[in-house]
Amino acid sequence: MVDARPMPAPTMSSLKLDTSGAVFDKPLLYRSVVGGLQYATITRPDIVFTVNKVSQFSHTPLEQHWKVVKPDPVDRKSYTEYYVILGLNLFCWSSKKHVSVSRSSTEAEFRALADAMTNIMWLQKLLFEMYIPLDIAPTLFCDNQSTVLMSRNPIHHNRSKHFEIDLHFVQDRMVQLKARVVHIPSFD
Structure with a gap:
């Protein structure tokens, strides 16, 4: 996460993540980062929605799920x-x-x-x-x-x-x- 760029807001509320695509090659890293984000929701209620979404894919995370965790902006909506x-x-x-x-x-x-x-x-x-x-x-x-x-x-x-x-x-x-x-x- 050293090269990750912080974003002011995590993701859109209508986010739909696919269950098909390239599998993320480090599932333990994914679970670790998402677990840390779950603790962060205690003091950062603005990320609850996103953390809930990405937590649903902890069993078999894909590359697109990892991009959302980092996060990766897709549009210019505020x-x-x-x-x-x-x-x-x-x-x-x-x-x-x-x-x-x-x-x-x-x-x-x-x-x-x-x-x-x-x-x-x-x-x-x-x-x-x-x-x-x-x-x-x-x-x-x-x-x-x-x-x-x-x-x-x-x-x-x-x-x-x-x-x-x-x-x-x-x-x-x-x-x-x-x-x-x-x-x-x-x-x-």
């Missing part, structure tokens, strides 16, 4: 990944592949932001029904500066027409002071 933390606890998370290719990283980030915002709205409603008030608006952290700036800017640009609904949705929540979007460096 992933929507977000985590909702309530207090100090991870409340829920999501990691899914987009159905279509995003025209920009900002578009992909706005999709994730809108999905996270929807989930947070559901959580707020649930807490309200349980008579648990929230004193402050939720903060959404985003590592894409363009997304953060566009979420604050009410002026729309030609480049935002592909994700205009998500943009309006996020901006509407911010104008109502029901959420705020803050930049966080990717490293953090």
Whole structure:
């Protein structure tokens, strides 16, 4: 794995692996790496789907299965990944592949932001029904500066027409002071 290139997201949710093809010549290595990945899912819930998929082929892994374990990108579709933390606890998370290719990283980030915002709205409603008030608006952290700036800017640009609904949705929540979007460096 020394020459493996890390990928930001492991694989698509509609991944279909064949059971025919060249057999991987090191099945013990395959099982060892997949076993290690199973332990990693405890702290990395975004890889659970992929690890589950590749675990199904531990008995007789093929070359294509090993490429997925490394991983090997097949298309340019983005992933929507977000985590909702309530207090100090991870409340829920999501990691899914987009159905279509995003025209920009900002578009992909706005999709994730809108999905996270929807989930947070559901959580707020649930807490309200349980008579648990929230004193402050939720903060959404985003590592894409363009997304953060566009979420604050009410002026729309030609480049935002592909994700205009998500943009309006996020901006509407911010104008109502029901959420705020803050930049966080990717490293953090």
